[in-house]
Amino acid sequence: MSEAIGFLLNDTARMFRRAFNARTRASGITALQTRVLIYLSRHPGIRQGPLAELIEVEPITLSRMVDRLAEAELVERRADPTDRRAWLLFLTDAAEPLLGDLRQTSQAVVDEATEGMSDAEREQLAALVERVRANLSRRICQKEEETA
Template structure:
């Protein structure tokens, strides 16, 4: 039986997360927390609501994750100068070192996952998956504006 692309992508992502979590267990950082930190590096100063949307988690779930990362000294909450009810999120200086280590783990895991693929095949795989993501993102954006 041939699997659908959706099943294969979802199952591969699940296996990747599980392997990543196993390799980072000693650091105390989960794959989802690493995603949060990575998004925060790209969007420093973002408010919690938009970050929850990016991560596709409920705001209360994000709030708890941020609480843990603040306690760990990896994330800082700063008052939003335009809205005193809101917080803006920033990486703490300690997060930079952690990100470097996590990148190494992710790269090692990626190398393992793509073992046996040539450089050209790896580049093709990335391009094809990026195209699938763009197709789905565009359709989701079209649905939201309709």
């Protein structure tokens, strides 16, 4: 049964990304780029390395995404005053209204996905998925500590 749950969660996440990307295609912003923007709104001034770890992509992949977001004038790199080799990442003023639009799009996808569910069912679903995430996160951290 656990394989079925894992498959369902993974397949559902894939379908969420597909629905989100279809709705944002005209803006040129993907679901992964949206995650970068959201993390930057939560962690202004983060370095690229730690951000790559947070969103679980290779640093070179993140670097390319940041390049595109910088070209679109949504993200800016600033020199790290404590390390000449490092860059700190910040959202630009132009990113703020876009983030609002992306959050609305995300909510529209959630509304579509949970159509026909009561508010209580939606809350229960969110709580159960959060518990699964917390369980896996805790186990991943424990394994990383064991190998360190």
